Amino acid sequence: MMNNLSESVKELLNTADSKDMYFLGRRPSIKQIYNELTNFENFDKNNISNKSRTNMGTTCSLDDRVVGYNSFTIMQNASPTPYEKKALDMGSNLNYFYLRKLFVHPDFRSQGIGTKFIKQNMKLAKGIDKHCIADIEKNNYNMINILIAQGFNEDYNWESWNGKNMVRFFHD
Numbered sequence: 001m002m003n004n005l006s007e008s009v010k011e012l013l014n015t016a017d018s019k020d021m022y023f024l025g026r027r028p029s030i031k032q033i034y035n036e037l038t039n040f041e042n043f044d045k046n047n048i049s050n051k052s053r054t055n056m057g058t059t060c061s062l063d064d065r066v067v068g069y070n071s072f073t074i075m076q077n078a079s080p081t082p083y084e085k086k087a088l089d090m091g092s093n094l095n096y097f098y099l100r101k102l103f104v105h106p107d108f109r110s111q112g113i114g115t116k117f118i119k120q121n122m123k124l125a126k127g128i129d130k131h132c133i134a135d136i137e138k139n140n141y142n143m144i145n146i147l148i149a150q151g152f153n154e155d156y157n158w159e160s161w162n163g164k165n166m167v168r169f170f171h172d
């Protein structure tokens with residue numbers, strides 16, 4: 001069951017064009033997708049694991065077809081990686097709900113699916129008493145509009161290791 005779902009997510013992500021890929025970053029492997037989906041299935045908000053970073057993923061299906069994928073990481077006293085320390089100037093332990101990837105099939109965009117995922121993220125984050133954080137490429141107006149419409153605030157600009165202009169967003 002989860003194997004089939006991982007395959008469907010992989011197929012979905014293969015519909016991304018080069019512009020989408022610029023915004024999304026690297027495609028996850030089937031194994032990563034499988035682990036993300038499984039971690040979400042086992043997610044218990046009353047008993048969150050004390051692993052420092054738990055990657056999870058959720059899907060959206062219409063008529064049994066997977067049309068959206070969203071992945072995120074729950075941080076629990078995570079130490080910043082050397083990269084996070086350098087690029088994002090993060091000194092202390094990280095304790096937030098981090099939105100990693102969001103993708104909606106090109107034929108199913110502008111129907112509110114992306115917004116639904118963001119609302120679900122905010123609800124999950126609130127349920128475990130964490131702030132929601134997202135690092136978005138500065139020209140990704142679609143995504144930025146969605147976040148602002150949901151009450152996210154721009155925190156600061158930063159430059160990624162491969163020279164992309166990024167904006168960090170957060171939601172209280």
Ligand SMILES: CC(C)(COP(=O)(O)OP(=O)(O)OC[C@H]1O[C@@H](n2cnc3c(N)ncnc32)[C@H](O)[C@@H]1OP(=O)(O)O)[C@@H](O)C(=O)NCCC(=O)NCCS
Binds near residue numbers: 113
């Ligand atoms: C960003 C992305 C996930 C948005 O998904 P989406 O399902 O199209 O998002 P929504 O439908 O919620 O919102 C998109 C637009 O539709 C509008 N919209 C929302 N609900 C709507 C509805 N019911 N009817 C019509 N339009 C609607 C929104 O206002 C928004 O318009 P805007 O661009 O003028 O602000 C999608 O474009 C995508 O997969 N992009 C490529 C990957 C990417 O950039 N990911 C984000 C970084 S990780």
